[in-house]
Amino acid sequence: MAEPLVRMENIRKSYGRVQALVDANFHVNEREIVGLLGDNGAGKSTLIKVLSGAVPLTSGDIFIRGKKVDFRSTSDAIAHGIETIYQDSALVTQLSIARNLFLGREPIKPPRFLNRMDQEAMNVVARDLLKQVGISKNIPPTTPIGSLSGGERQAVAIARAMHFDSDLIILDEPTNNLGVAETQGVLSFVRSARDSGHSCIFIAHNIHHVFQVVDRIVVMRRGKVVADDIDPKSTNVAEVERIITGMSDKEIHDAIVQGKQPQG
Amino acid sequence: MENSSIIQRSIARPEFGPFVLLVVELAVFWGFNHDFLSPQNISNILAFTVELGLIALAMTLLMTSGEFDLSVGSLFGFSPVLMWTLFNSDLTSLEAGFVVALLVAAFIGLVNGWFVTQLKIPSFLVTLGMLLVVRGTALFVTSGFPQRTWSAEGSWLAEALVGDFFIGPFRIYMSLFWFIAAAIALGYVLTQSRTGNWIQAAGGNPNAARARGVNVSGVKIGLFILSSIMASLAGVISSLRTSAANPNSGTGYELEVIAMVVIGGTALTGGRGTIIGTVLGILILRVMRNGIVLIGVPGLAYNIFIGAIILGMMALHSWLERRHQAGT
Numbered sequence: 248m249a250e251p252l253v254r255m256e257n258i259r260k261s262y263g264r265v266q267a268l269v270d271a272n273f274h275v276n277e278r279e280i281v282g283l284l285g286d287n288g289a290g291k292s293t294l295i296k297v298l299s300g301a302v303p304l305t306s307g308d309i310f311i312r313g314k315k316v317d318f319r320s321t322s323d324a325i326a327h328g329i330e331t332i333y334q335d336s337a338l339v340t341q342l343s344i345a346r347n348l349f350l351g352r353e354p355i356k357p358p359r360f361l362n363r364m365d366q367e368a369m370n371v372v373a374r375d376l377l378k379q380v381g382i383s384k385n386i387p388p389t390t391p392i393g394s395l396s397g398g399e400r401q402a403v404a405i406a407r408a409m410h411f412d413s414d415l416i417i418l419d420e421p422t423n424n425l426g427v428a429e430t431q432g433v434l435s436f437v438r439s440a441r442d443s444g445h446s447c448i449f450i451a452h453n454i455h456h457v458f459q460v461v462d463r464i465v466v467m468r469r470g471k472v473v474a475d476d477i478d479p480k481s482t483n484v485a486e487v488e489r490i491i492t493g494m495s496d497k498e499i500h501d502a503i504v505q506g507k508q509p510q511g
Numbered sequence: 512m513e514n515s516s517i518i519q520r521s522i523a524r525p526e527f528g529p530f531v532l533l534v535v536e537l538a539v540f541w542g543f544n545h546d547f548l549s550p551q552n553i554s555n556i557l558a559f560t561v562e563l564g565l566i567a568l569a570m571t572l573l574m575t576s577g578e579f580d581l582s583v584g585s586l587f588g589f590s591p592v593l594m595w596t597l598f599n600s601d602l603t604s605l606e607a608g609f610v611v612a613l614l615v616a617a618f619i620g621l622v623n624g625w626f627v628t629q630l631k632i633p634s635f636l637v638t639l640g641m642l643l644v645v646r647g648t649a650l651f652v653t654s655g656f657p658q659r660t661w662s663a664e665g666s667w668l669a670e671a672l673v674g675d676f677f678i679g680p681f682r683i684y685m686s687l688f689w690f691i692a693a694a695i696a697l698g699y700v701l702t703q704s705r706t707g708n709w710i711q712a713a714g715g716n717p718n719a720a721r722a723r724g725v726n727v728s729g730v731k732i733g734l735f736i737l738s739s740i741m742a743s744l745a746g747v748i749s750s751l752r753t754s755a756a757n758p759n760s761g762t763g764y765e766l767e768v769i770a771m772v773v774i775g776g777t778a779l780t781g782g783r784g785t786i787i788g789t790v791l792g793i794l795i796l797r798v799m800r801n802g803i804v805l806i807g808v809p810g811l812a813y814n815i816f817i818g819a820i821i822l823g824m825m826a827l828h829s830w831l832e833r834r835h836q837a838g839t
Contacts, residue, residue, distance in 0.1 A: 351723030
């Protein structure tokens with residue numbers, strides 16, 4: 248079997264005495280959309296933060312295409328082709344779409360010492376990318392992010408990851424607070440990202456959204472990966488919910504009847 | 512249709528409000544007293560306007576990056592004192608004293624920036640502390656007395672910074688050209704250059720900027736240094752023009768400069784800044800100061816008008832901002 252795009256082995260992360268990740272093993276293949284599920288506190292966010300370079304791991308190894316890597320910052324991870332998109336936080340609302348797309352990598356017009364951005368080139372690429380991720384409305388690339396809807400912002404962030412050839416795009420709750428049509432839009436951006444050769448990790452509370460788009464589901468519980476090869480085509484939402492909570496149908500039913508929350 | 516959209520777009524610009532206010536102000540003062548637009552009065556307004564203006568231009572970039580600097584007024588007083596002290600005690604030539612004053616200012620900016628970005632202390636506290644240190648040093652070194660400044664005659668530095676000449680009936684100081692050059696250069700940096708994109712991103716969403724590899728701390732430290740150097744330069748220019756180096760001069764300028772910047776439409780919270788707006792803000796406050804004296808309002812009432820302008824403009828900017836967010 249081919250070496251996966253990303254492989255995380257025996258990842259441990261502790262915050263003081265709290266063990267957020269306990270020997271977690273996780274991988275993503277090339278051109279694959281992985282849905283990462285788990286209850287609150289299961290360790291999804293910590294795993295993603297480790298993979299995106301936002302927090303250092305306590306022990307364990309990360310490999311990209313079989314090569315061991317060491318992330319000290321988010322820019323390290325981006326340089327290795329891993330882009331994380333948090334809702335809202337990845338973009339500067341005051342800047343235009345084009346300026347956000349190229350932030351930190353603005354093309355410069357000659358002569359270089361004038362340090363002048365090539366705004367026409369940025370706008371041309373931005374217009375093209377917006378079309379690619381399926382924004383059908385005619386939004387000029389000079390529009391500030393602040394006046395876009397939540398779904399459009401996600402689209403811009405995904406477009407940026409695609410343009411700069413990120414191999415792996417991590418989407419953390421991309422469908423939170425979005426309407427039905429916008430959610431469908433984001434799901435189709437994710438599919439078009441895979442079709443153009445990118446891999447994705449998709450984290451969402453809404454399991455139905457995950458089922459619609461992913462190739463494989465991974466479930467975490469109490470800092471561990473408890474299932475990593477669930478095929479959404481051959482299972483159902485109830486089954487996955489059982490794995491997430493670690494309870495049988497009867498236990499879930501009893502917990503609801505007794506007014507208790509299932510323990511994650 | 513096309514016309515109305517151009518009008519709508521101009522109204523939505525943050526510079527529109529300050530522009531209208533300036534025009535109204537000029538018309539009202541001129542209506543009260545026709546001497547207001549006399550060449551002599553315009554020359555007077557311009558002479559001092561550019562000195563505070565230089566600081567406001569740098570402050571615009573700093574505030575766009577989400578920080579501000581309260582130590583500029585104290586540097587305005589300290590730098591000429593340092594330059595004249597070095598010169599009067601025969602330690603350096605006037606030019607070398609000027610360079611030393613700028614270098615010391617740059618160092619003070621570096622310290623401000625280091626405290627803010629590395630120790631994560633809010634710029635309000637850091638630069639308030641620095642204000643006291645710098646002002647205290649100026650007072651201590653001079654025992655509170657103004658320095659002798661009589662021997663600047665014939666110095667090429669004085670000629671280059673504040674040499675004056677007449678264009679028709681207008682008396683123009685060289686400092687006006689330095690101000691125009693600085694406004695064009697910093698306007699270019701903010702709107703056209705890659706650095707400008709980083710400055711806006713650093714103020715708008717520092718985490719997002721950092722994640723894209725932008726050196727947010729570096730950008731902010733650079734702008735603190737720029738702010739200190741401009742305050743120092745403005746102090747020296749003012750000192751050469753008025754032949755005075757008073758350790759107390761510049762007291763309260765920090766707030767007037769910040770007022771000029773926010774009146775112009777730059778956001779106090781960072782992320783959005785406009786040099787054109789700041790130039791308008793500078794003119795609004797300086798014209799107000801000059802005009803109310805000219806039409807006979809007691810000078811002590813000046814602050815009432817300034818305060819009212821700040822409140823009014825902030826209300827306007829916040830209204831425009833909400834309209835903008837709503838996408839209308």
